[in-house]
Amino acid sequence: MVQGVGFRPFVYRLAQTHHLAGWVRNGEQGVEIFLEGAEPSVERFVEELETEAPPAASISQVEVDPAKPEGFLDFAIRESERIDRPTVRVSPDLPVCDECLRELFDPADRRYLYPYINCTNCGPRYTVVLGLPYDRPKTTMKDWPLDAYCRGEYGDPANRRFHAQPVACAECGPTYFLQIGDERIFGAAAIERTAEILRDGKILAVKGLGGYHLACDARNGNAVRALRERKYRKEKPFAVMARDVEIAAQIVELSNETRELLTGIARPIVLARAKQQFPGVAPENHELGVMLPYTPLHHLLFASGAPEVLVMTSANRSSEPIAYEDADAIESLVGIADAFLIGDRPIARRVDDSVARVGAYGPAILRRARGYAPGAVATIPCERPILALGADLKNALTLVVDGQAFVSQHIGDLEHYTAFQAFEETIRDLLAMYEVKMDEVLLVHDAHPQYRTTLHAAQIAAKKKVAVQHHRAHIASVLAERGEWNRCVVGVSFDGTGWGDDGTVWGGEIFAGSVHEGFERVAHLRPAVLPGGDAAAEFPVQAAAGFLAQLGDLPDLCAAPFNFPERFRAARELVTKNVRCFGTTSMGRLFDTAAALIGFTRETTYEGQAAIWVEQLARRTAHRDGFEFPYTDGELDFRPLLTAVIQSRLTGVALETIARRFQVGVAHGISECLRTICKEQGAKTVVLSGGVFQNELLLGDLKPQLDVLGLEVWTNRMVPTNDGGISLGQAAMAAFARTN
Known part of the structure; x- marks a missing residue:
């Protein structure tokens, strides 16, 4: 990733340092450099090309070939060249850098309080690119010609804005305005009024890099409640934006690794254990998704007095994509937002905020x-x-x-x-x-x-x-992700649903093999039935009817302490008559069944909610003893696991203890299963993937057990599990x- 990240100016300065002549240019397959000079200088240049590269650059390969000298007297930055179709890596959007922030708040600077300030080290990339190579005419800045001042910086190889494609200033570039009904407020006054609106408990639609956000004061319970009602988002947690890392450290637990992820160049929403509770922001959840300001506009809002912790969620109605075009945003968000902070620069494509966390196996991306x-x-x-x-x-x-x-x-x-x-x-x-x-x-x-x-x-x-x-x-x-095509592994793929080879609903599968040779299914969760098909994913008690059908001597689950609703009886009728029932090995639905038995008997309002509820409940205790989840003859048998959950409820065991023992039991069952299969397959590498492994408590329980077995464990790092x-x-x- 060497385009749009200040790489060519860096190459120019490096060549000057080592007294080398030639040129650098963007090409379809990356950056191309022609060098002439003394051999030791060329060698040092190539070495420092990788060790001293800009922070946002990422070099996957350097190819060096001899060339006939052409007698260049100096080093130049050339225009991009087109030969074949592009394969260069487009830079993701970058957070505003420290140098731009200093200028943003310097009254003597030309870009003082300018919300679109950027340079080659920061600012929009993917959300403004219209085509490749990455040059200004192929960005959404093409309609704003540079004035003499910006053109001078853009053309100066020694300037950090050299060929910064979105570069602009208040004289030649786009700006923001606040729209409240038919009233429009421009310039610095718009930012100040916006901060005032947020302090007053109102809901604001703010245009960002990849779309609009809905923002409100995270500490204002009435504002958060209104946002949920207007957005039709019942219980799914909201993310928040903290004014700075010091405020973030006050509201969530920041380990060194979590702090590094939070302040890193991607600036994702980071899930971390909450230290403070914000009413209505993350119901029934001990974690909070927090991010830091990453655009100049965010910093301007906080500097103008916006609340130090803001709910900052995608601007849409529940489950719809983020709004990113101005007219669509205004139309679709009427009735949700009290005002709109709108930027002139178009967004090339909608891009949500990323979500990540630090877990048992290091940083992981969830979105x-x-x-x-x-x-x-x-x-x-x-x-x-x-x-x-x-x-x-x-x-x-x-x-x-x-x-x-x-x-x-x-x-x-x-x-x-x-x-x-x-x-x-x-x-x-x-x-x-x-x-x-x-x-x-x-x-x-x-x-x-x-x-x-x-x-x-x-x-x-x-x-x-x-x-x-x-x-x-x-x-x-x-x-x-690892480029391992021939490595023979044992792969555990646990999630909610997926079409199996036999036409049933899979989701608790264990494979052996490699990408090159293919994967053979060698084990799975004991099959159950799923009454009503996909609808069972929304009603844990409906999924429970299918799994519990294999247990004998069940108590009356519609009576205390379980209090299952009428939907359970209806689902059980479907199972008894084998009407609209589908075979399943879904680990996700097993978690839903456990959730129903422990007390989550209502409809879910977002995917995975019941399993998340079990995990959050289990986090309240450090209990280490698990229920039995045996592995025999290629199957993980859920019956003893669920029987133990039922008996524990009947005897009045604390709910958090039951949830914890269920989680520990699942981890132990997986570990014992892998012990057997890896020995049979002669494998030393285990792969864990699928939505169930977003359960960080489960991974934390698994890791020491798999470490003891001497197994190397791989999980997703670059893409979500x-x-x-x-x-x-x-x-x-x-x-x-x-x-x-």
Whole structure:
């Protein structure tokens, strides 16, 4: 990633330091440099090219070839050259740098209080790029010609704004205005009034880098409640933005690793244990998602007196994609936002905030978007372009060009029409950016015949199409990140749902094999039935009816202490009559069943809520004894596990203890299962992937047990372990023509 990050000015200065002549330019495959000079100087230049590169740059490979001298007298920065289609890595958006912040608040500086201040080390990239190579005419800044001052900086190789494509100032660039009904306020007054509105407990729509946010005072319970009601977001946690890292440290626990992630160049939302409670922000959750200001506008708002902790959530109605076009935002957010802070600069594409955390196996991405997308996450050996469509939930795409796997930003759940529209837009956008034609690609989709991605693939005029089984793609995504195509592993793929080879709903699968040779299913969760199909994912008691049907001597679960609602009786009737029941090995639905038995008997309002509830409940105790979850004959048997949960409820054991013993039991069962399978397969490497492994408590319980077994454990690092990483695994499997 060497374009849009100040790399060419860095090369120019490095060449000057070592008294080298030649030139540097952007090309389709990266940055090209021609050097003439003494051999020791050239060698030092090549060495420092990697060790001294700008912080946002990422060099995957340096190719050095001899060239005939042309007698250059100096070193120059040349215009970009077009030869073939581009394969360069586009830089993600970057947070405003310290130097720009100093200028932003310096009354003597030309860009004093200018909300679009940026330089080659910071500012928008992916959200303003319209095409490659990355030059100003191919950005959303193309309609703002530079004035003499900015043009001078832009053309000066010694200036940090040299070829900073979005560079501008208040004289020649875009600005912000506040709209309250029919009233518009411009300039610094708009920022000051906005801060006042937030202090007054109002809800504001703020245009950011990749879309609009809805913001309000996180400590104002009435404002948060109003935001939930207007946005139709019942219980799913909101993220917050803290004024600075000192405030962040007051509201969440910051380890060194968490602080590093929070302040890193991606500036994601970071999940961490809460030290303070904000009414209504993260109901029934001991964690809080916190991020720091990353645009000049954010810093201006806080400096103008905005509350020091703001709810900052995607501007949309629940489950819809983030609004990013001005007219659409104003129309769709009427009735939600009390006012709009609108910037003139168009957004090229919608990009949400990323979500990450530090866990048992290091930093992990839960939602990959701003700050990470569309960076290349792997190099896959293939000659033709590959387009992998991902899954229907938490959708993200992967485009492989010249072997580089570019993963799109998070798109969302495709059951919503607007999210599916965003899915189609992102396909067109990626193909256009890298100048790939649809009839060139190997098109990859999930094996589920009714997935929206599968049905869409059937309508696309690609010459070759490949279906990849969902859970194998999870395992392949981890191996693709590491470029391990031949490593034989035991892969654990646990999630809520996915089409299995036998047409049942899988989700508790263990495989052995490699990406190159394919993955054989060697074990799984004991099969149960799922009454009503996908609807069981929204009602834990409905999932419970299918799993509990295999247990004898059940108490009356509709009576105390369980108090299951009438839906359980109806689901049990379906199971008894075998009507609309589907076979399943879903670990996600097993967690839902445990949640129902422990006390979560209502409908969920967001995906994974019941399992998250169990995890959060279990965190209240350090109990280390687990329920039995035996592994025999290729199956993890859930019956003793659930029987123990029931007996514990009947005898009045504390709910947090039951939840903890359930979690510990699951971890121990997985560990014993892997002990046996790894010995049988002669494998020393274990791969863990799938949405269930977002459960950080489960990973924390697993790690010491797998360490004792001497197993090397790999998890997702570059893409989410949930379905947001599926498309990378699909692309890897398809490159080796492996669908199983």
